[in-house]
Amino acid sequence: MRSAALRRILRQLHWYIREFTGEAEYDRYRARLTDGPPPTRREYERMRARHREDQAHNRCC
């Protein structure tokens, strides 16, 4: 019983970290693609990095 609860907490933590860090985005992107072969992880991350170049993200003090 206790180990099931622990497993659930760990699963939720894993989910949160993957979402928070953006690691889950690649899977989502691949799932959304309807035509053409999906980009590899490396290609996808480069695409994201290029996009981030033009974005200004403010960080507060």
Next chain:
Amino acid sequence: MLKTAQHRPRSVLLWTCVALLGAAGWGMVALARGEEISAVWLVIAALGSYAIAYRFYSRFIARRVLKLNDRRATPAERLEDGVDYQPTDRRILLGHHFAAIAGAGPLVGPVLAAQMGYLPGTIWIVVGVIFAGAVQDMVVLFLSMRRDGKSLGQMAREEIGKVGGAAALIAVFAIMIILLAVLALVVVNALAHSPWGTFSVAMTIPIAIFMGFYLRIVRPGRVTETSLIGVALLLLAIVGGGWVDNSPALASAFTWSPTTLVLCLAGYGFVASVLPVWMLLAPRDYLSTFMKVGTIALLAIGVLVAAPALKAEAITDFASSGAGPVFAGSLFPFLFITIACGALSGFHALVASGTTPKLIQKESQVRMIGYGAMLMESFVAVMALIAAAVLDPGLYYAMNAPAGLLGGTAESAAQAVANLGFSITPGELVAAAKAVEEQTLIARSGGAPTLAVGMSEIFSGVFGGAGMKAFWYHFAIMFEALFILTTVDAGTRVGRFMLQDMLGNIWKPIGRVNWKPGIWITSALVVAAWGYFLYAGATDPLGGINQLFPLFGIANQLLAAVALTVCTTVLVKSGRIRWAWVTGVPLVWVVAVTFTAGWQKIFSADPRVGFFAQRAKYADGIDSGTVLAPAKSMDDMHTVVTNSTVDGVLIALFLLLVATVIANATVVCVRSLRSPEPLPTTEAPYVESRIDATLPEPGRELAGTRE
């Protein structure tokens, strides 16, 4: 009829208990006199108040004032592109938004404000966040969300007018420059003549670059794994700092003067803002976020487990006399500009009108993300205040008074502290520095070293004992410097974008985001601008923090005035005059605070407060050929004259810009009230939402809802 709390006995009982607990906390904090009380009471008072405010006041704002409507599609849903616009799970977005708003600000301000005692600061942090700070963040987030994620500057231009909009844009840019300079000054003061700190903070740069290449080439997209490696290397860098400190040759190589550190920081800021984001900025951001969340959690556990007693007085004499050595001026208005982040921070309006509104899945989540994240930041500020208040007051003043007052030796500092009405022996001062393995703790102003000593006190009480004090001290310094450097490099980039945008109107090529010379020129201009103030602060004979921190506070709160003006104008224009007090009252308050503070900084006849009185005093000294302490030479005298002139003119300029925005907004509000037809607003039209937050549609995935 809706089932509300009033109709449910269990809910009434629960909230009555929360209210009683909060009231008990406040009672203990406010009524204890002449005896030390436990910091836990402060935590209980704050948490009780936050719970009540979130449950009742934020719900009132959400339902009555903003009328959040979950049937209305958010821009994340309407414009979803999987990149910029994307419905995101509210818990994930809360984390992102909190990481973006919380930085060194809520840690530094409360530490400096502790010179007035812990009580005024705590009351302002808690009351300020409930009625002003969290309200501003929530309403700006809402307005930007209803306008497809527009920035504060754009909203000011479109809702107030061209003049107000242009003034707001210039004000935002100028204020950001001062903010970056003062934050960088905190790092300079923390690292000057500290080989341990300098080495470990310098190591964050190669660590971040390593992480950048690792993520790019070896393990694309594995952010968690890379961040864990980064954090491990960071801890190693802190331990390595200890080895550097113990090696005479290495220690002298890493003992840098404030001027050297200024040049290094400016160089770093420039390089970081022109390098590709993946190489330095993004990995630093991951590292900083991981450290932020981890350390704040540690601090909360530390405060609750160690339950340290508060050694500072509840209210000191400096609150009424205004003669405090850390910053001059009386409680009103200077306490309210010294503690900005944590109570009310205008800078948050820039974050709340940036990325976050484009990711909100449902309108009602504005409450949790806007109001809730700010309450969390406020709690960080309360913990910082606790860390400062657990220190012996004698040590606090020996660390935070300006060097000119304290002199260079333990004896002179002990004497100066005694003159202020507190006591610490030279031996105790030397021992305190030795405990954290620093050469000296005298005149280490800026808040970061004080917080670090306070944190090392709390942490070593829970983990590792007295032997770990030096490690925890440098851990805290590293964590603050990491935050600040992340803000400095991100802020320089944001400043560059703003400058490119403004200059692009005059000369097209410079506005192009991918034209390299344009990027270099504008980055250099932004770095030169904050670098100038940083250099002036680091070399100011009167103490840079003492001189510049009020400028920083006034600037940040003026930005809040601009944001609250935009909020109030839109409430009036959209026919919600009845509720305009929700943002109108904090607006009046922040205008009263900033304009009184600004007025005093410009016109006060007291040279410790008024920049122009200070200028006149030192100019007279130059004319009569007398060197006035704490200046040591005629060059110092000239420096004081130049700095006080620049600072005074700058405050006048800020006030003028913000007064323009408010005047223009008043005209718009009056016109709106007189007009029989509602004035046009730029709110995006209503579109029915197709997302059911409780029951995701089959085949449709929201960011952050995958298991």
